[in-house]
Amino acid sequence: MAVNGTSAQGSSGAATVAELVQAQWGDHRAGAKYGDLVLTHHELAGGAAARAALLGELLPRGAPPHLGVLLGNVPEYPLWLSAAALAGAAVAGINPTRRGPELARDIGHTDCALLITERALLPLLAGPGLPLPPERILVVDDPAYRELLGPYEGATPGEIAAGRGALCTPTPASRMLLYFTSGSTGAPKAAVCTQGRLAAAGHALAGQLGVRRDDVHYLCMPMFHGNAVIAGWAPALARGAAVALRPRFSASAFLPDVRRYGATYFTYVGRAVQYLLATPPAPDDRDHPLRRGFGTEAGSVDAARFAERFGVRLTEGYGSSEGGAAIQRTPDTPPGAIGRPAPGGDLAVVDPETGDELPRGRLDPAGRLLNGDRAIGELVNRGRSSFEGYWRNAEATAARTRGRGEGRVGAGWYWTGDLFFRDTEGFFHFVGRTDDRLRVDSENLAAAMIENILARYAPAAGVAVYAVPDPVAGDQVMAALALRDGAVFDPDDFVAFLAAQPDLGTKMAPRFVRTMDALPVTATHKVHRVALRRAGFRCPDPVWWSPVTSAGPAPAVPAGSAYRPFTAEDRSALLALYRAHDRAALLDR
Known part of the structure; x- marks a missing residue:
């Protein structure tokens, strides 16, 4: 026919x-x-x-x-x-x-x-x-x-x-x-x-997302990146749907474009969603033909805000850019989870050092992870992988599949480089990148988990969490808060907010808080964590900190107990401490 x-x-x-x-x-x-x-x-x-x-x-x-x-x-x-x-x-x-x-x-x-x-x-x-x-x-x-x-x-x-x-x-x-x-x-x-x-990706996503021939896919993410091509253009091509193009993403032009083109679907990254939420609300925010957004790293708080304001459900997806692992959303996938393994994959969350599969994540009635210190690890595919390698980079290709450590733990697996946990029902939850891991007082933390908590802080329009080296060992937590128009950072209010978060672990509170007008982003509209991490507390924006006051065997004052401005004198004294422990070079990593 x-x-x-x-x-x-x-x-x-x-x-x-x-x-x-x-x-x-x-x-x-x-x-x-x-x-x-x-x-x-x-x-x-x-x-x-x-x-x-x-x-x-x-x-x-x-x-x-x-x-x-x-x-x-x-x-x-x-x-x-x-x-x-x-x-x-x-x-x-x-x-x-x-x-x-x-x-x-x-x-x-x-x-x-x-x-x-x-x-x-x-x-x-x-x-x-x-x-x-x-x-x-x-x-x-x-x-x-x-x-x-x-x-x-x-x-x-x-x-x-x-x-x-x-x-x-x-x-x-x-x-x-x-x-x-x-x-x-x-x-x-x-x-x-x-x-x-x-x-195959086009066919699979078109089926998973219910793409129809009369759909219009709005391509506002850059096409030099896999997000727009694999998750936007390919499903449209597979179903005979149309595409609408914008040269580069614009939050202010988003809804006018959607209405003009009759767009029903779009792809996103988390930062783009934050840009859209930062636009002034309007009474016609729900007057559009959009049915669904598909992307990554929006976070449960921002996804809920987006659905409430624009009436559009955001579907978080996961498929490593290299094709080594994929997770599909199923009808019974709970809020906050991405889904179950795509057919053919044997996915597991493992300790990146030992390769041992980690315990399942336990969630409270509000969906908050209770045992993140034990349940969060690296996602691996122990089964068949569609990873096709890197062009002219045999070393990087081998690093994805040849395992870890001298004993080559997990040789033959596909190591995604992404942090996940798997809940007791078998659903996978994205947590962050392995590059975003922090080790505070010998405890492994995931930056994205802390970000999801800090995203509830009303004065913040955007949040990024990253590690700064501890002067002695491990890392300390630093958070960058992009404040909403007219908002100011109140340290006492922030301490009260932290104290009210039941899922904020004892090591998760930021030692440093940087306040700024907007978070730096990459060309693909992701938060530029490398720039934030390298600047650390040596940045031009205001920084507040919760200093370690213990000088002896008594326990140090925990981060988040109180915040005060980080002064030039504080900076000089802290840098001297890094030099004394021969760790100053780590600040430029």
């Missing part, structure tokens, strides 16, 4: 992204919306075919068929993704917030033989070190680009599939994406995603 010239069987059972693109041909419904521009699915498929034919001419034979895409979320982005799929090429998403040698490194590391960009981003490519000559850079809003593309405008997906212009016949094993993971240290790693894995 065909609908608008599209085989429903071919689309739903497509094993490659190329097949999904071909299934668009003949479908004259709206497929992409951008400002006043509307492209049908048929036009998208034809545009992709023309670009695939051009790729066949421009990409050198004998080299990896890779092209870099340095664009905002404009229609050319999904067109080039589709073109690469048809041609059997791979797209490397290039981050426009990178600069100079870092940007050149990303392009060179992924062996891009061609770069697609726009005039507004050309200044980023100025200077020495760019691994591409000017003739290998296509500027999509330059008249010369249209002239170059002109001779190929008549190409069809069928002709590409039959061999015209294709570099190879795409298979499920063909590389499709090389997208950089946002690691906290070192150069970003380019994770490989094949056509088969991306198509």
Whole structure:
């Protein structure tokens, strides 16, 4: 049975992204919306075919068929993704917030033989070190680009599939994406995603989220990152839904865009949700067609606030960027949990040092974790994994699967690098990244768990928790609070708030509190924890602290007992203590 010239069987059972693109041909419904521009699915498929034919001419034979895409979320982005799929090429998403040698490194590391960009981003490519000559850079809003593309405008997906212009016949094993993971240290790693894995992810998420052909997916997260492509574009492509594009995220433009495009679904990261909640409330906040948001790290407090204000449920999902582990939401998943393991995975929460599976997390009636010190560990997949490695980084690839320690504990498992606990009913709860672990007085803590508690503090619009080294051993807890407009930090009020939180463990109260107007964020709108951690208490914003006053065997005054301003004299004395214990270098880690 065909609908608008599209085989429903071919689309739903497509094993490659190329097949999904071909299934668009003949479908004259709206497929992409951008400002006043509307492209049908048929036009998208034809545009992709023309670009695939051009790729066949421009990409050198004998080299990896890779092209870099340095664009905002404009229609050319999904067109080039589709073109690469048809041609059997791979797209490397290039981050426009990178600069100079870092940007050149990303392009060179992924062996891009061609770069697609726009005039507004050309200044980023100025200077020495760019691994591409000017003739290998296509500027999509330059008249010369249209002239170059002109001779190929008549190409069809069928002709590409039959061999015209294709570099190879795409298979499920063909590389499709090389997208950089946002690691906290070192150069970003380019994770490989094949056509088969991306198509399968699109099918799975479309089914899990109930995506319909008449849906419109609002793509406001950057498409150089896996969030927008894997969780936004791919499910829309798999179901024949439309996408609406915004060049970059804007909290003030969010609802106007949703209404203008009739958007029913969007993807998010936690910080973007905080931006939306920080906009002034309006009586028509629920006047929109949105049904669902899907993303990560919103936190239960912000998710509840979002649902109450906008009438939209946020569904937290989990699938490691590298494809090594996935958790699916089921109808019986309780609030705050992500779900159960996807089929084929053997997921467990283990002690990262020993590999031993940890006890189940116990929750009180309000859903608060009671034994986080024993239940929180690293999520591993002990079964079949779809991890496809990092491009040109065998060491990092091996580190994901070869276990830990001299005895190689857990060799053959996929180690996610993420902190979770599993409740007594078997549901998995995301806690944070392993980089966000703190060790306070020999007790392991997770920053995200403390953040979820501090998010209840009414004057705070945003919260980030991170470790600063203790002057003697381990870590101390520091919190950055982005205060709401007009709010001031009252230390006595904050102490009273901490005392009223029943799930705040004895080691969780912040030793330092930094107050600021807004939290720093990365290009993907995640809190820039590396910048916060490196600044620590040596920052320009006001810092309050609960100093350790014990100088002898008596127990020290616990953090959170009282706060006072952290003065220049305090800073000098504390830095001297770090130097005395030879730990000053840790402040710059």
